[in-house]
Amino acid sequence: MATSMSTSLPTNVPKIKKDELQLVKQIGSGGFGAVFQMKWKGPRGEIQVAAKRLNDPDSHEINILASLDHASIVKLLGFVDEAMEFMLILELCEGGSLRSYLDEHGGLSTNVVMFVDWAKQAAIPIKYLRGKQIVHKDVKSPNYLITRDNKLKLADFGLAKKIEHTISNATERASFPWMAPELFTLSMLSPNYDIFALAIVIWELWTGQFPFKGLQFQVIAWRVCQLKERLPIPADMPRPITDLLRQCWEEDWHKRPTIEHIISVITTDTYWLQQILAGSWVMTKQFGSDRSGQLSHYIQDIAVNPNGDIAIVDWSTKVKVFSSESAAWILHKDWNQGTTTNHY
Structure with missing residues (x-):
């Protein structure tokens, strides 16, 4: 049961009274405790928040x-620290977890623009943490949350650790299907630990599958560390992404690519994306509107800005017809005059 621990808490985070919160519903649970959607009557009026109640709280x-402030990381709004109750009050992401989305909708191999956009969004918080010498240690699809406007945010920093030097000992385990070999075999946390796990999330984005589904910890450890097995690469995955995942899954963490290289391959080295996008695309609907689009054309090129935002351009009319930054359109590829629609 939670107890008060005010002396070890940060002074730059507001303390919230429990009676300012009203329960809406439970939205998650785990070994740490439970997460609830709540109404908070705070200084900005009444807002919806997520409240993470910890079974065994500490200040970590x-x-x-x-210490974190980034748009791609779930924001800490405050905390409750009262007798027998400790909760983190966090930004609410109404879309649920990435894992839940993939379970319901499947992978994004047929919606390559969305795949690129979300793969980039999954990588961005890792870059930010790397700059602060922090390893998240629990990068996985259940810990990426989706906002109302389809943005990914990284959450759950209960296992995160600051690495002051090259490596660090790690006494606690992480989530087995996403664990890098060094934590299995040496209980060692490397600076590139999150790179290994991020590549598994990118694999999930493409396939929609749960990694090593149904296998026990000992079996996963044996396959990854002794047999040197990695997740199966789908035949339809573009070669640059295939090569990138294999590099990220190197046993020797020194050989794994930098997070900057990963983002570059995903969003800037776009020849593979051009090959997939080439063909007939149909504008089916304008986002946020009931108007049906009429435009159908052969895409000749795409453009990418330095931030990795993608624009599909119809060069015959010199018109930008899609931008990942604004997500202005819903598209589908006319697969042999089929009717499959990929909602963005």
């Missing part, structure tokens, strides 16, 4: 979160 997660 809240102090890590209090």
